[in-house]
Amino acid sequence: xxxWRPVADRRRVAQWISVVALVVTAFVTFAPLQAxxxxxxxATRLRVxxxxxxxxxxxxxxxxxxxxxxxxxxxxxxxxxxxVFETPVPAAGTYLVELDPTTLPEGxxxxxxxxxxxxxxxxxxxxxRAIFALVAGDAVQVGEGGGITxxxxxxxxxxxxxxxxxxxxxxIGLSLIFGTTGLVNFSHGEMVTWGMLMAYFFxxxxxxxxxxFMAGWPAPxxxxxxxxxxxxxxxxxxxxTGYAFDxxxxxxxxxxxxxxxxxxxxxxxxxxxxxxMFLFAFRGTPRFFKDYTAQSGLQLGLVEITPKDLxxxxxxxxxxxxxxxxxxxxxxxxxxxxxxxxRDLAESSGIDVQRVIxxxxxxxxxxAALGGVFIGLSEQVSWNIGFxxxxxxxxxxxxxxxxxxYGALVGSLLVGVGIQxxxxxxxxxxxxxxxxVVLILALVIRPQGILGRAERIG
Amino acid sequence: MTGIDWGFILNQTxxxxxxxxAAVYALAAVGLNxxxxxxxxxxxxxxGFVAVGAYGMGLAITLWQTGPFVAVLMGIGFAVVxxxxxxxxxxxxxxxxLAIVTIAAAEIVxxxxxxxALRDVTRGAEGLNEFIGPFRELNPFNPSLLYGIGPxxxxxxxxxxxxxxxxxxxxxxxxxWQLMRSPWGRVVKAIREDEDAARALGKNAYxxxxxxxxxxxxxxxxxxxxxxxxxATIQPDFFVAPLTFFFWLVxxxxxxGRVWSPVVGSVIFxxxxxxxxxxxxxxxxxxxxxxxxxxxxxxxxIQFWIVGIALALLMVFRPQGIxxxxxxxxxxxx
Numbered sequence: 001x002x003x004w005r006p007v008a009d010r011r012r013v014a015q016w017i018s019v020v021a022l023v024v025t026a027f028v029t030f031a032p033l034q035a036x037x038x039x040x041x042x043a044t045r046l047r048v049x050x051x052x053x054x055x056x057x058x059x060x061x062x063x064x065x066x067x068x069x070x071x072x073x074x075x076x077x078x079x080x081x082x083x084v085f086e087t088p089v090p091a092a093g094t095y096l097v098e099l100d101p102t103t104l105p106e107g108x109x110x111x112x113x114x115x116x117x118x119x120x121x122x123x124x125x126x127x128x129r130a131i132f133a134l135v136a137g138d139a140v141q142v143g144e145g146g147g148i149t150x151x152x153x154x155x156x157x158x159x160x161x162x163x164x165x166x167x168x169x170x171x172i173g174l175s176l177i178f179g180t181t182g183l184v185n186f187s188h189g190e191m192v193t194w195g196m197l198m199a200y201f202f203x204x205x206x207x208x209x210x211x212x213f214m215a216g217w218p219a220p221x222x223x224x225x226x227x228x229x230x231x232x233x234x235x236x237x238x239x240x241t242g243y244a245f246d247x248x249x250x251x252x253x254x255x256x257x258x259x260x261x262x263x264x265x266x267x268x269x270x271x272x273x274x275x276x277m278f279l280f281a282f283r284g285t286p287r288f289f290k291d292y293t294a295q296s297g298l299q300l301g302l303v304e305i306t307p308k309d310l311x312x313x314x315x316x317x318x319x320x321x322x323x324x325x326x327x328x329x330x331x332x333x334x335x336x337x338x339x340x341x342x343r344d345l346a347e348s349s350g351i352d353v354q355r356v357i358x359x360x361x362x363x364x365x366x367x368a369a370l371g372g373v374f375i376g377l378s379e380q381v382s383w384n385i386g387f388x389x390x391x392x393x394x395x396x397x398x399x400x401x402x403x404x405x406y407g408a409l410v411g412s413l414l415v416g417v418g419i420q421x422x423x424x425x426x427x428x429x430x431x432x433x434x435x436x437v438v439l440i441l442a443l444v445i446r447p448q449g450i451l452g453r454a455e456r457i458g
Numbered sequence: 459m460t461g462i463d464w465g466f467i468l469n470q471t472x473x474x475x476x477x478x479x480a481a482v483y484a485l486a487a488v489g490l491n492x493x494x495x496x497x498x499x500x501x502x503x504x505x506g507f508v509a510v511g512a513y514g515m516g517l518a519i520t521l522w523q524t525g526p527f528v529a530v531l532m533g534i535g536f537a538v539v540x541x542x543x544x545x546x547x548x549x550x551x552x553x554x555x556l557a558i559v560t561i562a563a564a565e566i567v568x569x570x571x572x573x574x575a576l577r578d579v580t581r582g583a584e585g586l587n588e589f590i591g592p593f594r595e596l597n598p599f600n601p602s603l604l605y606g607i608g609p610x611x612x613x614x615x616x617x618x619x620x621x622x623x624x625x626x627x628x629x630x631x632x633x634x635w636q637l638m639r640s641p642w643g644r645v646v647k648a649i650r651e652d653e654d655a656a657r658a659l660g661k662n663a664y665x666x667x668x669x670x671x672x673x674x675x676x677x678x679x680x681x682x683x684x685x686x687x688x689x690a691t692i693q694p695d696f697f698v699a700p701l702t703f704f705f706w707l708v709x710x711x712x713x714x715g716r717v718w719s720p721v722v723g724s725v726i727f728x729x730x731x732x733x734x735x736x737x738x739x740x741x742x743x744x745x746x747x748x749x750x751x752x753x754x755x756x757x758x759x760i761q762f763w764i765v766g767i768a769l770a771l772l773m774v775f776r777p778q779g780i781x782x783x784x785x786x787x788x789x790x791x792x
Contacts, residue, residue, distance in 0.1 A: 260554075261500060266774060268703055268770075272703055276766070279759050391566075394561075398558065427575040439559060447547075
């Protein structure tokens with residue numbers, strides 16, 4: 001580290017923070033919104049998938065109330081035979097659509113019982129659509145009906161493995177960044193959301209969304225592109241973002257000698273800024289990717305799984321195995337583990353620690369972004385999903401052993417399965433509470449984590 | 459196009475800088491100052507303590523029909539239990555474990571409070587309202603009159619809570635000031651500076667840190683109670699995670715580890731935020747910022763950007779705050 005000039009470095013950090021802010025603001029200003037030509041209205045269409053036939057049946061006679069954010073009622077009524085309720089609104093703006101869960105027919109419930117109110121953005125001359133995710137049967141109602149059957153346990157275990165794999169993709173980056181630098185990256189969840197939103201952006205608007213001159217070009221460029229290509233681009237952007245974070249924010253901070261606590265607060269600040277920039281650009285309503293949204297499940301033995309979940313699950317297994325092989329076999333991978341294990345020893349054996357750290361950030365950014373695309377595909381695309389799953393990632397990483405790559409994976413899988421299977425006993429909306437219980441119990445019983453080395457960490 | 463009403467903006471800026479929120483943020487930041495400034499504990503979930511204090515007080519009245527004073531004790535009790543729950547597993551470990559557990563726990567408190575499973579207890583997303591009755595009876599001010607001078611005029615219903623808020627803040631400030639000059643405070647500060655050295659001198663670092671966590675948490679709980687009395691409602695979605703970092707910014711603005719910093723920081727914070735929010739609104743409604751760039755509902759989102767950027771920059775370049783000196787600060791993760 002020759003040529004170290006603290007003052008110049010500080011100036012550079014400030015410069016780069018403002019450059020990053022400007023770039024994101026630029027993205028914000030051209031982020032267009034989905035267009036559905038109609039009158040200015042708010043509409044919702046309630047349908048629920050029949051678990052036997054896989055058909056999507058309309059849900060009639062459910063009470064819906066549309067209000068302004070101030071609570072002024074603009075329209076209320078029940079859904080018709082097609083499950084549709086529509087009411088005109090006076091102007092473009094934000095409206096709240098509330099579903100009365102007590103009027104849902106028997107055997108139908110909200111997938112997320114919390115989401116009885118949906119925020120809808122109505123653009124000029126268009127219809128804003130409120131999406132309520134409904135599920136059939138007792139999938140949500142816990143402890144009643146069905147009870148604990150082998151089928152449900154198997155189904156929830158598979159769902160949990162899926163969640164655990166997606167969490168694991170994000171968690172490996174978080175854990176390795178901690179291992180190599182000692183920094184807990186509280187903005188890692190935003191890196192997950194970033195991948196999801198970038199994939200959404202290219203899925204709907206194609207390269208023309210970013211490069212205006214391509215506007216008239218054919219499909220992969222001018223209009224939206226298939227989600228597979230969008231996911232590849234999003235992963236690349238995630239890698240670039242991870243690289244940029246280290247190169248222009250955290251490496252200068254380390255050179256300045258900023259304490260880990262200061263760096264941690266910086267990641268918190270970044271997480272807040274980035275998250276609310278996402279809200280600004282994307283708005284609060286969760287949305288879906290253009291491709292592969294509605295799929296009927298395949299019956300595989302005891303469990304039912306949609307093709308997209310099967311494919312993303314297998315893909316993430318392949319990717320994680322690839323990461324494992326990379327860590328075991330390649331020189332860079334070994335160097336990463338060495339730096340994680342003992343940074344000073346690694347440095348004195350001639351490993352370029354800064355280069356390893358740069359690579360860890362880049363790979364962590366890519367994995368988090370791709371994990372985000374998978375989560376967006378499996379659930380929905382929303383601006384704050386990253387913060388919500390950050391808590392689960394923490395639980396997984398601490399359970400497995402903070403700083404270890406394989407521990408992060410094992411912990412994430414356990415947390416994923418644990419959370420899903422716990423819905424047999426606790427209400428679905430409280431399943432994430434289980435993650436915190438796991439986190440605290442892990443710290444009491446085995447603070448170094450399952451795969452962590454027993455050492456004094458106090 | 460009537461032009462920007464600078465008088466109104468200035469008036470609002472002054473009024474909000476001493477309003478209920480300023481008192482609540484100051485009080486919550488006093489708690490955070492005990493945690494981070496004096497004991498070096500990384501509490502990233504102070505909003506959880508605020509929520510737990512408010513709910514403890516509210517539930518005591520709505521569920522068990524206690525009087526207001528018993529209710530306040532219940533709120534304090536809830537905050538103590540919450541601190542024990544978070545502190546016992548984590549305070550033997552490195553500082554970042556507490557940070558992870560607190561940020562997670564604060565969010566879990568909010569999820570629990572708004573869950574339909576606990577609807578009979580916490581009234582879900584609607585929140586608690588009925589608890590306010592006993593406090594209304596205690597209010598010596600006429601709720602429909604305005605109190606105060608110049609720009610600092612507040613309705614009687616709010617004025618009561620504002621007075622309580624600032625009085626409680628002053629009392630806790632005096633308490634913290636005296637405590638930190640006492641032998642107890644010196645041990646806590648020694649642990650912040652060098653835990654191993656303090657342990658080598660035979661001090662039980664774990665126990666002292668736990669006490670500091672409880673003290674700061676209870677002060678956070680008091681902030682929640684003042685907030686609940688002032689707003690006459692306790693709503694779970696008020697207690698979102700970024701709020702903790704508003705408190706952090708308040709603390710760092712005033713200078714970490716200094717007795718008066720939470721008050722100074724809170725007044726400055728609220729003056730700045732109110733000024734920017736009102737100016738932004740005026741610029742949008744006057745058409746000086748086209749609605750294609752942003753509308754009025756998005757102005758509040760921008761305050762989060764400013765808070766995040768300010769937090770990061772201050773922490774790196776001026777952790778001692780606007781007025782502090784850097785010598786007091788020796789921060790590092792242990």
